[in-house]
């Protein structure tokens with residue numbers, strides 16, 4: 067069936083109108099009319115080819131909400147008229163131990179991302195939510211509660227889960243003091259979640275003009291990262307730091323702000339590890355080496371890596 071969309075024709079070109087054939091739903095699929103789709107920074111990274119080769123035209127969008135229009139005969143959880151969402155993935159092997167434990171995002175065989183992956187059902191490139199119609203297996207469609215405004219709910223499907231997951235995983239709660247580094251799309255979600263979990267929340271930002279917004283989202287205070295005085299005052303303060311900066315940047319290496327129990331840092335060089343939902347823990351054990359224990363959650367296997375300490 068014909069879908070209307072916005073697609074990027076090349077890495078250096080802006081979005082443009084594009085029509086394509088969306089595959090018909092199989093017996094296990096849900097078809098939905100897309101009402102809203104968030105704009106995620108990953109859309110921009112992919113469209114610009116920052117993460118490797120992309121097949122163009124690329125239709126981004128993985129914060130998708132809409133209303134079900136058709137379901138396959140084997141679908142049991144959804145019916146036409148239901149309000150639903152589709153997030154970052156639309157298929158996986160369903161058989162590996164990661165999939166069986168509900169971690170399809172870390173499928174050992176292949177997670178099929180909502181766009182710029184290969185759809186195992188028809189072999190075409192997946193196309194995201196900057197389009198009028200979506201088709202996805204029932205297992206990758208989520209119910210959207212009536213109480214949620216559809217437009218506001220869309221960013222929960224990527225930025226939301228990306229920040230909710232580490233805060234929950236590390237049990238941020240009443241009594242925790244949390245620093246949210248960066249106040250963009252993810253950072254503002256991080257502030258709201260951490261606050262909702264009962265934590266004391268500070269935003270660490272290089273932009274003084276974001277202080278007002280930070281407080282309006284519920285932050286208890288703001289630390290300006292370029293201010294030595296601010297950074298000194300934050301030394302040893304935090305139990306948990308959530309780093310939402312989308313690119314590699316230079317940490318203030320001598321700041322005691324990083325003496326925390328838990329840190330969630332995502333340097334791009336670690337993406338292949340993190341994408342498998344592995345856990346990295348590190349400590350400086352000698353002058354020039356950090357020993358890092360890597361624990362793969364599915365199998366609970368532990369691998370010790372040695373990483374040159376100066377490698378940033």
Ligand SMILES: [Zn+2]
Pocket residue numbers: 106107108109128154224225
């Ligand atoms: Zn995203």
Ligand SMILES: [Zn+2]
Pocket residue numbers: 158159160161162163164165166170172173174175176
């Ligand atoms: Zn799998």
